[in-house]
Amino acid sequence: MRVRILATTDLHMNLRSFDYYSDTPDPTIGLTRTASLIRQARTEVQAEGSIVLLFDNGDSLQGTPVGDLAAEQVEKPHALMQAFAALGYDAIGLGNHDFGLGLNALNRILSQAPCPVVCSNVHQSGAASIWQDEAVLTRQIEAEGLPTSLKIGVFSVVPPQTRNWESHRLNHDVRVDDILVCARKKVSELRSNGCDVIVALAHSGLGSADATPDLENAIIPLAGIDDIDAIIAGHTHLTLPGKSHVGLEHVDATGGLVHGTPVVMPGFAGSHLGVIDLALTGTEEKGWSITAHCAELRPVSGADPAPEDPSLVALFSDVHTATRKRVENPIGHTDQHLHSYFSFCARDRGLAIVAAAQASALRQNLKGTAYDAIPLLSAASPSKFGGRAGPRFFTDIPAGVMRMRHVADLNIFPNELRAVVVSGDHISDWLEMSAGVFNQLKSGTQTELVNPDRAGHNFDVLFGLTYVIDLSEPPRFDAVGQLANPGARRISDIRFDDRPVTAEQRFVVALNNYRASGGGHFPFIRDAEPINVPTLSIQNVLKDYLADALSTESLGQGPCPFRFAPMPGSLGLLKTGPKAQCHLADIAEFNPKLTGTDAEGFLQVQLSL
Incomplete structure (x- = not known):
């Protein structure tokens, strides 16, 4: 059996491939482009009978002017929830910034979710939460001509610091547990519940390798917990696999492995789609076990850029137009x-x-x-x-x-x-x-x-x-x-x-x-x-x-x-936007010299200190 896991994270309401601050298109971002990658990645494996699961890893609801408008339009369906439905998401996690909307607005928006909303370590007091502690997804397939099923357990965690960062919105209404303590508990419960595969939606980055309390970026020790089969990381807006995490202990940054567990961190604003492929074999006596895995990122821009998905462009048309009109007010x-x-x-x-x-x-x-x-x-x-x-x-x-x-x-x-x-x-x-x-x-x-x-x-x-x-x-x-x-x-x-x-x-x-x-x-x-x-x-x-x-x-x-x-003879290399070359007079005191652009497109300016 083969399982393909697709993942987005830190969308921050970048629905269209558009920069609302400059009122110009931006081909490097946008769920409309990620959607094209999602459809392609599904098509590649569905014909051979693979199970495909699609997850979002939080910080999806806040971050752009279109997000502000969508949150205020209480009488209208939320555009992102409509998109999650159109793309067939199987579960969504939450991130720390999602709680910045306040619990009333967050619960109202999440009530429109087309799939389970999972947040395992945040507990709301005094009222039932819209989100749940876990999700168990059962998928029916044929293996060697015989019908069978696979149970996928999903849990989700956010940094415990969320309680402090969003205290102006949360008051005393929530408790946020330690990521690792929560994860160990959920993994045990999901395995006891008969889950064959466990996926962690971890709105957290790669930081300390030590399992200390209240880690904000806990992915490395999280991956060391037995029985977690795949991890979707996020929060820091970096990428994995990729060079961002080269040299970290227990991390194979090129292969997207942490403690041998496949991990993807799909960037920011829809810049990448995370893909994890799992190969499983099973017997009646021992059940399913993972025999091979592969992790990769697919960027929306680059040598072969992803086009905007026409159906999502149409879906976002009204809120996109209304946002552009609102932000033009002088x-x-x-x-x-x-x-x-x-x-x-x-x-x-x-x-x-x-x-x-x-x-x-x-x-x-x-x-x-x-x-x-x-x-x-x-x-x-x-x-x-x-x-x-x-x-x-x-x-x-x-x-x-x-x-x-x-x-x-x-x-x-x-x-x-x-x-x-x-x-x-x-x-x-x-x-x-x-x-x-x-x-x-x-x-x-x-x-x-x-x-x-x-x-x-x-x-x-x-x-x-x-x-x-x-x-x-x-x-x-x-x-x-x-x-x-x-x-x-x-x-x-x-x-x-x-x-x-x-x-x-x-x-x-x-x-x-x-x-x-x-x-x-x-x-x-x-x-x-x-x-x-x-x-x-x-x-x-x-x-x-x-x-x-x-x-x-x-x-x-x-x-x-x-x-x-002053540091005579010392040179600082500043990486900045290409349009900075129009404003070099602002830093004339540093005798700036342009040294070209790097692989990511940053203009490199040499400064004499």
């Missing part, structure tokens, strides 16, 4: 080109506007309180910076009319405004963690500037301060906020109002709920004093600021808050 004006091509080395004007909008809204809400007299800062990080999402994923807004789509282009996440009080010591740790996105540079050598293993949205810039980043030092903190190099200090000369910041000096900082709730593992958050502020969407705050409905804010008006310590 809200303001900009005299300067706003882009994020150089967010990691120079002033990002768009990021400065986000910081100014946050500060303006917060000042308004702190008037007359005890916090009004404390100096105010604003923390913002780039939300479109290339990285795992590819060379097209940058903010790029020309001078002129600002439209609703530009608001989302500046801040793509549905975050809310938060505020904390921190000390000068906290500020130092905050900036050290932020500077961890950079590689250590050495004199006389060229090194890639940004560490691809660090998330770019964790590069917080603290507007209202000035400070120096010394890249001759190693990072003080590792990616999960643990002290890695106690003697290292990349950050120096932190100043407020041109005076050195002292260890005990207090600041109010405007920031988003993701960071305030511990997202990114920043060490300062454990000791920060939260300030109660009204529920305010940062996108709405930004819209009001651009429409002059909020007071003009001085934060963000000056030069770039950070600068690099």
Whole structure:
């Protein structure tokens, strides 16, 4: 018997092959293109009698303007649920961002699902969940001319940090269990229930090889659990099989094997289809066992690009048209080109506007309180910076009319405004963690500037301060906020109002709920004093600021808050979008030199530090 498993993950409501921020087609993304690969992969094996199963691995419901509109249209069928029905999905899992819709909206949308919705380690209190702990799929086939059946057990897990990241939506309504503890329990139950094959939909990436509690990226120890036969991974927007995970312990990145178990991680936004083929043999006495397996990814773009599926294009037509119309609404004006091509080395004007909008809204809400007299800062990080999402994923807004789509282009996440009080010591740790996105540079050598293993949205810039980043030092903190190099200090000369910041000096900082709730593992958050502020969407705050409905804010008006310590003879290689070459004057201080594009299409710019 042969079983083919097809998988998507991290669609983030990229239904069409279209970029709503720039209002242009994008051939590298979109479920309409992945759908063509799905139909082809089915056709290849169905004629020979193989079982074909199709799964989605979560973070499908949020992430683009079309997702926002679809979630609001309560009287209409949800476009993605219709697509899952049209494509014949067998089960869908959930991801952490799906819970950002709030439980009411999430349950309403999932009630339209055409197949089981599985989320094994998230438990809703006080009410029955739409999702279920597991699914058992029974498929009838003929083996050597005789009718028989196969039972496939499916469970699904999300990072336990979801409870904190989405706390502004979930309140105390859910409990999220440890991934590995849940997985061991579900595997035992599914085997006891007679399942021949067990598939894990794991909205998690490849991180530590050790089975420690509360892992966010738990795929490696998860694959080491006996009796899991195939894993769909996700969350980090990387790919497997592929070079993204070369060198990790217990991982065959070329073959898509982790502890010998086939694993696929199909990228982001419909960029890839994951395919796992299993060959099984069976006897009446011992049942079915897997004798061979193969894992592969199929990209929607490249030498043989997948066309858009006409039936899905038609299905999405109304919501696509309505979204384009809505995001064209004018809200303001900009005299300067706003882009994020150089967010990691120079002033990002768009990021400065986000910081100014946050500060303006917060000042308004702190008037007359005890916090009004404390100096105010604003923390913002780039939300479109290339990285795992590819060379097209940058903010790029020309001078002129600002439209609703530009608001989302500046801040793509549905975050809310938060505020904390921190000390000068906290500020130092905050900036050290932020500077961890950079590689250590050495004199006389060229090194890639940004560490691809660090998330770019964790590069917080603290507007209202000035400070120096010394890249001759190693990072003080590792990616999960643990002290890695106690003697290292990349950050120096932190100043407020041109005076050195002292260890005990207090600041109010405007920031988003993701960071305030511990997202990114920043060490300062454990000791920060939260300030109660009204529920305010940062996108709405930004819209009001651009429409002059909020007071003009001085934060963000000056030069770039950070600068690099001089390192004569050291060269940093910045990977950015190809259109960055039109804006090289913005980084003239680094004597930029173009060195071509890499295999993924990123423009490579050599910077002299």
